[in-house]
Amino acid sequence: MASSPHQHISPEAVETVAGLTAGLASTIIVHPLDIIKTRMQLDTSAHPLRNSTQSVLRDILQNEGPTRIAALYRGLTPNLLGNSLGWALYFLWYKQGQDLVRYTRGYSLDQQLTSIDYIAASAGAGGLSALLTNPIWVIKTRMISTSSAIEGAYPSMISGMTSIWRTEGFRGFFHGLLPALFGVSHGALYFFAYENIKVWQRARNGEQKLSNTDTIIASALSKVFAGTTTYPTQVIRSRLQRYDPGVKVISKGPGIVALTRDLWRNEGILGFYKGLGPNLARVVPSTCVTFLVYENTKWMLPRLLNESRAELKSTL
Structure with a gap:
């Protein structure tokens, strides 16, 4: 009996490798825009x-x-680690979440999930990923929001971890976790839209494998x-994770409620959307790159491995 191209590699491994590759590629391309977005989020002027x-x-x-390149890529290490690990875990758990939904609701293998099913799978994957990667995002936010020339700024990711552990303890790694968990709704809304757009595109094209153009349109919209x-949850999270290198003693900052109230009172509704322009300029092409790499890697990886094994067997 002929072997399936997916026989020798698990779907979970495919999802993880595809997510890891996609996260690395997209982060390197748009990192400078991430710095600009974060600086604008932390601006407290009216x-x-x-x-x-x-x-x-x-x-x-x-x-x-x-150098200018060094300035534009400050904090790249935690950003690379956080995005690649975050995407890898997200896609792994998103696939497992869909499998769990199918099992729980008694779906057949070829039965289409509902919008609520996709939201549930995405929310679960996003929550777990946000919890495990939050320490990385705290360090990344603090590095890209401060110049390396300022005294007390973290010179590297390791020094940032050491400094947080020494001055703030274990809890210091989880600043901004609550809005990050609220931000899980972002992934749920994204995949709700993405999966439904893909269903519409497949029905329109009459093909199971979408083109790269279809993937770009679906991911961008x-x-x-x-x-x-x-x-707004990103702005609040960034402000909870901010760091002043000039302060020698770290004191507890305002909570989410107080910070949100002050933001509304002092900066108005526009304050919750500071940095939205560069953020969309960063995340839209980044997401397009991520999902282009993800979809193509997920499709190609089992086939490449199967071809490699077939060639190896033919030489034996």
Whole structure:
């Protein structure tokens, strides 16, 4: 009997490798926009246009880092680790979440999941991923929000971990976890839109394998929808994770309720959307790259491994 191309590698391994590869590729491409977005989120002035994308970028290029490239890629290590690990875990648990939904609800293997099913699988995967990667995001936020030239700024990810453990203890690694868990709704909304757009595209095209153009359209539309809807949770999380290198004694900052109230009172509704422009400019192409790499890796990996085994057997 002929062997299936998926016989020698588990679906979970395919999802994990595809997610890991996708996270690495997308993070490297758009990291500078992540720095700009975070700097704008942490701006507490009542004038959201004062720190525009152009002014933040100009300040980074003129005043930070030993070189412009170093300035634009400060904090890349935790960003790479967080995104690659986060995507790998997310896709792994998202696939397992769908399998669990199928088993729990008694679906057949070829039965289409409902929108609620996709939301449940995505929310579960997102919650677990957010919990495990939150320490990495705390360090990343603190590194990309401060110039390496400032005294007390973290020079590396390891030094950041050491400093947090020494000055804030275990709890210091989980600043901003609650809004990050609220932000899980972002992934749920994204996959709700993404999976439904893919179903519509397959029905329109009459093909199971979508083209790269279809993947780009589905991922871009889904990201704009989910990113705009849930963006305020990112602003709140960044402010909870902020770090002032000049402060020698770390004191407990305001809680979520107080921070949200002050943000609304002092900066208005626009304060919750600071950095949205560079964020969409960052996450939309990033997501398109992520899902292009993910979908193509997921499709190609079992076939490449199967071909390699077939060639090996033919030489024996």
